[in-house]
Amino acid sequence: MELILNFVPFIAIMGLMYFMMIRPQKKAATKTQNMLDAMKKGDSVVTIGGLHGIIDEVNTTNNTVVLDCDGIFLTFEKKAVARIVTNGVSTPVEDLGTNTPPQDIVENNTDEKL
Helix, strand or coil: CHHHHHHHHHHHHHHHHHHHHHHHHHHHHHHHHHHHHHHCCCCEEECCCEEEEEEEEEEEEEEEEEEEEEEEEEEEHHHHHEEEEEECCCCCCCCCCCCCCCCCHHHHHHHCCC
């Protein structure tokens, strides 16, 4: 009986280690794998090296992605993608007009200076 009681703290420490270290690591690995599997053309991503780009092609047989970085196409392993910044769905940009003032305001200002 005393032998069993000596192993109880050891078993409790092992159980605590599982719930504090191993389980969260498995959850993070599963989350990362789900993110990598969900990548598609048009997603904006950041690599582990800090390079920002847009996915142009996803090759599932070789586990590679081709990123468009301002017209330069680079091939990376899928595991090199650190995070997806935005999904491929783009929202329309609001037309903000030009940076020039209306013509009537320009004419009024030139009359006052004379």
